[in-house]
Amino acid sequence: MNKLLCSAVLAAAALSPFAAQADDAAAGSNQLNNFFVTGNLGQSNYRVGGLNDKSDVFQSVRFGWRWNNIVGAEAGYTSLGQAKQYVGTTTIGVEPKAAIIGVNAKYDFYGSWFVSGHGGYLRSRTVGSITIGDVRTTEKSxxxxxxxxxxxxxxxxxNVALALNYDNYHVKYGRGGSDQPQTNGTVAAYSASIEYRF
Structure with a gap:
């Protein structure tokens, strides 16, 4: 959580000069405005191969901008928590994290209420682990x-918005085309978020 908080602070600091420029530009043309930073905290729900786990923490930080407070681009980092499965004295674990880049949209539909959506590409790094007794082996993908x-x-x-969100991340584990099989999986995330707009 501390890493995500630091990331959000750094993102806000990095975007502040651009946000100031956007505010100046907005006075004349209103094109590039509404830079934002969003932090999410919630629960992840794993469906990866035969492994199902609904008990771990989901965290995400995203930053980006929107044209005229409607549609724009975003980038960020997400931690999908760790899923575990216990088979006798053996514990199988999988822990994906991902950098994301995509598009986002927000629509104010009634007073201060809004709906939002986003999607795009992710690059994941997944750590798979097997623990037998006190011996643990890991492999990254x-x-x-x-x-x-x-x-x-x-x-x-x-400048501040609160929301409830549902996200779905499609991740893989293994190296396709090699002697190691590749496993496809989905991680659903239910979270609350806070967004700060510059």
Whole structure:
């Protein structure tokens, strides 16, 4: 969680000069405005191969901008938690994290209420592990995938919004084309989020 908080602070600091430029530009043309940073915290629900786990923590930080507060681009980092399966004295684990880049949209439909959506490409790094007694072995796998999600929320102020969200991440484990089989999986995430707009 501390890593995500630091990432959000760094993203906000990095975007602040651009946000100031956007505000100046908005006074004349209103094109590049509404830079934002969003943090999510919730629960992940794994369906990877034969492994199912609904008990771990989902965390995400995203930053980007929107044209006219409607549609734009985003990038970020997400931790999908760790799923575990116990077979006798053996524990099988999988722990994916991903960098994401995609598009996002937000629509104010009634007063301060809004709906949102986003989706795009992800690059995941998954650590697979097997623990037998006190002996643990791990292997890392890098793969491409995609993500998409929707949310509904409320604009508390002109700069701050709260929302409830559902996201779905399609990840892989293993190296396709090699002697190691590749496993496809989905991780659903249910979360609450806070967004700060510059």
């Amino acid at each position: 890098w793969n491409n995938g995609w993500y998409a999600g929707v949310g509904v929320g409320y604009n508390v102020t002109d």
